[in-house]
Amino acid sequence: MKILSIETSCDETAVAIIECNGGFENPSFKILGNSLLSQIEIHKEYGGVFPSLAKREHAKNLVPLLENTLKQSSLYLEARPPSKISDEKIKEIEKILEKESGLFEKLKELLLKIEIPNVDTVAVTYGPGLEPALWVGLNFAKALSIAWNKPLTPVNHMEGHIFSVLMREKKEFLISNPPAERAGFQFPMISLLISGGHTELVLIKDWLDYEIIGQTRDDAVGEAFDKVARMLGLPYPGGPEISKLAEETRNKNYENKWSLPRPMISTDGFDFSFSGLKTSVLYKIKKLPEITDEIKKEIAREFEDAVVDVLISKTKKALQKYNAKTLIIGGGVVANKQIRQEFTKLADKQNIKLMLPENSLSTDNAVMIGIAGYFRFISNKKTRNPLELRAEGNLRL
Ligand code: KG4
Ligand code: ZN
Secondary structure: OEEEEEEOOOOEEEEEEEEEEOOOOOOEEEEEEEEEEEOHHHHHOOOOOOHHHHHHHHHHHHHHHHHHHHHHOOOOOEOOOOOOOOHHHHHHHHHHOOOOOOHHHHHHHHHHHEOOOOOOEEEEEEEOOOHHHHHHHHHHHHHHHHHHOOOEEEEEHHHHHHHHHHOOOOOOOOOOOOOOOOOOOOOOEEEEEEOOOOEEEEEEEEOOEEEEEEEEOOOOHHHHHHHHHHHOOOOOOHHHHHHHHHHHHHOOOOOOOOOOOOOOOOOOOOOEOOHHHHHHHHHHHHOOOOOOHHHHHHHHHHHHHHHHHHHHHHHHHHHHHOOOOEEEEEOHHHHOHHHHHHHHHHHHHHOOEEEOOOHHHOOOOOHHHHHHHHHHHHHOOOOOOHHHOOOOOOOOO
16 A cells, blocks of 8 residues: 655654555565755754644645656546546635635645546544644644545554654665564563654554653653754764764873763663753863864763763663563664664673664654554544644653
8 A cells, every 4th residue: 555644843853655455464564755954954953843833834845746656656647637526525625725815825726737636545643743743744634635535544643653663765666575563572561752843762562552651841852952963063963073072082092181971871770861961061061162173072072972871871771671572763863873874783692682773763744644644544543523622742652
C-alpha cells in the first residue's frame, strides 16, 4: 500500500509518499517521494523556533511540497478536464482551512488540476509539538482526506522517531527483508528518544505497546544543547554547532579544565535532568573575562561528554533491568556523532542490537511519519472519528 504522510510539528515542513508491504511480520518500505523544507534560516534570528512564524511558513510550503512529492512518486497526473470535487466538499475544505492563511486557495487550485492520486491513506503528525504548527498539517491532511475520500491516519511524532530506524534511504528496501525477527529485533526493546522537546526512555513491549519508564524533569537534551550553544554565542540550532566544536578537541591532547556535573547519573530510576548542567555552564562562563574560541571548544567537549555519560548510564541500566536486547535511538539529537559512537561501543560490549536512523532521517521528516502511519493503519485500532481529531501539543506515547 501507499501512504502519503505529512509532518509540521516544529520547524520542518515535510511531505512523503512511501510504499509499504509485509505487515508486522515482514515490513518493508520504499520511499517514492520525499520533500522537506527547513525553516532554520528564518528562525535563526530569533534564536529558536517562533511558533506563529512556523505556522505561516508551513501554510506557505505545504502545497508546493505536496506537488513535488506527487511528481517524484509519478502520482501527479494532470486531470483533463479538471477534477470534479463537489461544491459541498469544497465548502467543507474551505471551512477546515479558514485559519491557515492562503492555504485553501492554493490547495483548491491543485486539487482541480490533478487526478486523485493512488494512495491508501493520509498519515499526519497530530502531536506532540508546537500546537499552531501541528494544526496546519493536521487541517491540511483533513482537507486531503475529504477531497480524495481517503482515510486519515493520525501519528504520534515520537512514534515516528522510533520507526525512523527502520528505513535505509539509499537502498530501495529496508532492513526487514529479511524479516524483523531474523534482522535481530527482539521484544522487549528499549528506546531512547532525544530531541529538542523530549528526552525519554521507553520500554517497547510489543509493536505499538509502549511504557515511558523515564523522562526529563526539566530541559530536553536538544534544548540543553541549544541553550548552551546560545551562551557560547553560537547560532540556532546549537546541537550541530556544539558537536562540531567538541569534535575539534577529540583528536588533540585535551586537558579537561571544566568538570561539569553529570546530573542524576547515579539516582535510582530512569529520569533525567539537564537544566543544572546548563546552569553550571552559565556560572562558569560568567566568571570569565573573555570566552575565547579555545574555551568554547573545551566547554563544548565537556558538555557533550557529560550528556553522553548520563544517557549511556541510564540506558544501560534500563537495558539490564528489562533484559532488553534491542536498543532503538531516535530524535534529532541522535545526529550527534559522539552519541552514535559511544552507543555503538556500548552495544558491541553488551551484545545489544542497536538501531539508529540514518543521519538524514534523524531530524524531523515525513518518511518516519509514513512508517508509523503504516503500522497504525494496519493495526486497525480506530478509536474516534479522525476528522474530529485535534492537535495535541503534549501528546504522549
Ligand atoms: O527531532 P528534532 O529534529 O526536532 C524535535 O522534534 O525537537 O530535534 C531537533 C534537536 C535540536 O535541539 C538540535 O539542536 C538537535 O536536535 N540536534 C543535535 C544535533 N543535530 C540536531 N544535537 C546534538 N548534536 C547534533 N549533531
Ligand atoms: Zn522530532
